Amino acid sequence: MRAIQVTEYVKDPLDLTVSELPTPSPCADKYLIRIHAAGTNFFDLLQIQGKYQHQPPLPWISGMEFAGIVLSTPSASKNPRFAVGDRVFGATQGAYATHILSAEASLFPLPHGWSFDDAAGLFVTAPTSYGGLVHRANVQQGDWVLVHAAAGGVGLAAVQIAKAKGATVIATAGTDRKRQVARDFGADYTIDYTDAKWPEAVKKLCAENRSGNGKAGVDIVYDPVGMIEQSLKCVAWNARLLVIGFAAGKIEKVALNRVLLKNVSIVGLHWGQYATFEKETTVSVWNGIFDLIRQGKFRGTSFTDETFVGLESIPRALKALGGRETWGKVVVQIPDDKSPGKDSKL
Template sequence: MRGIQISEYVKGPKELKVTDLPDPTPKPDQYLIEVHATATNFFDILQIQGKYQNQPPFPWVSGAEFSGTVLATPSSATNPKFPIGSRVFGASQGAYATLVCAAEPELLPVPQGWSFLDAAGLFVTAPTSYGALVLRAGIKAGDWVLVHAAAGGVGLAAVQVAKAFGATVVATAGSARKLEVAKQFGADHVLDYRDAGWPDKVKKLTPKGRGVDIVYDPVGLVDKSTKCVAWNGRILVVGFAAGQIEKVAMNKVLLKNISVVGIHWGAYARFEREAIPLVWGGIGKLIAEGKFKGTVFSDKEFVGLESIPDALLALGGRETWGKVVVKIPQPGDSKL
């Protein structure tokens, strides 16, 4: 196969190289998958630099999210869920390659009518946003929801989930293009969070200026968001893309009866596995109803393993929106 192997940590994506490598040998519980598309994530950039919490022993192949076709089923399985030829998507170490191995819990079928390109970016963002809004915040019709970084991967997923549940969405982003994208995916109102007065503007949009019911925050804007959240409001802590873990004045949380709620989707497999099929069932229903679509960044196309460094640089430079996905052409491909 061909892939991006890490034998020592690098300073950044520019140093990544594509090389010929031995085909991977699946473990008894793993599928062998031909990769047709791979999605980029911020943690991929951290991992190649040795800064992520999960650092495999050298050498290892980078990348995590992918979609592709099953070439071989687990040797330990008598009745595998995904027969040879199945179109699947998922996450497993080594996705920046033409072949990857993955266990059954790490895989799902590509939704009907979806391309490999769209499906490659679904495994991380969709359940994070659905789990946050539905499981943790109890979203319901009529809620007002503030989505920060709304044009990002999890942000666009959150906008779509909130709209599907009958909420009114106020979206923030940091450029005119990103605000336009948030609108295209269903946001009712958009605001630039570079404007220091955004909390007051959010509050004025809501009925009688009462504030929003739910704040979805993958950035690190909890403290400022307390200014525009309603009584009994819920603030979802999704991440810290701004680079700092906040210190919040807890008197603000007390005075408005605010719930500050974390969402760590990756930990559900360890602590609450029974929730996983419920979340994916809900996402599948939204997809089938046409209420959730792929969020692939389309302003620029990335094709081939050699384009992964540029894709990661664009992602890291905040130049993109949605999910940055790279096509991996395979022999016999007609379309992705």
């Protein structure tokens, strides 16, 4: 098989190389899958630089999210969930490759009518947003939800989930193109968060459009960036603020007097730990996501302004992701391997 194997940490994703490696052999407890699309994530960038909290021992294959076709089932399983030829998506270390071994617990069937591209970007973003909005913030019909970085992968998932639950969505993004994408996925209003006065714009929107309740603020803030402190300026009484991540690179310190005065709740979400501490919640979250997909209320968020094809394009895709040049989920297509080139420089 071909794969992007990391033998030493790199500063720039463009320094990654493609290697020829032995194709994994079918085994007792894992499925062998031919990957047809791989999703990119910011933590992939951190991993290749040696900066992530979970660093596999060198050498290792980069990437986590994928979609593909089952080539073989676990030999020790008498009743495997998936059969040879099934289309699946999941997350397992080593997704930047043509083949991967994956445990059954890390796999789901491709939603009906979905492409490999869209499914490859579903495993991380959708449950993060559904778990945050539904299980942590208890989003309700009639709520007003402020989604930061709304044109990103988790942002577009959050926009769709909030709308599906009957909320009004204010989406923030830094460019005209990204604000248009947020609207295309259902956002009711958009705000430019590069304008220092954006909290006042949010309050004005609420004051002018929230009928009958006089609330000059939002009920829920979904924040994968690190904008809780500023968001406290434009929340309503009893607001719930979701700490999803710190994409801006700075961990905030919040003035707790604001938390007290507006009777707000600030809650975190570490989705990756639910499989350890709350397995029953992961089942509920995925059931909810698949219900929304079946109802036509949630669709894939693959970036379509540019196409990335082949393992050779993964460094370029990661570079674009890190430079915040993209929207939605940046996915790389991995077609049938017809390209030679052991350890070819990209």
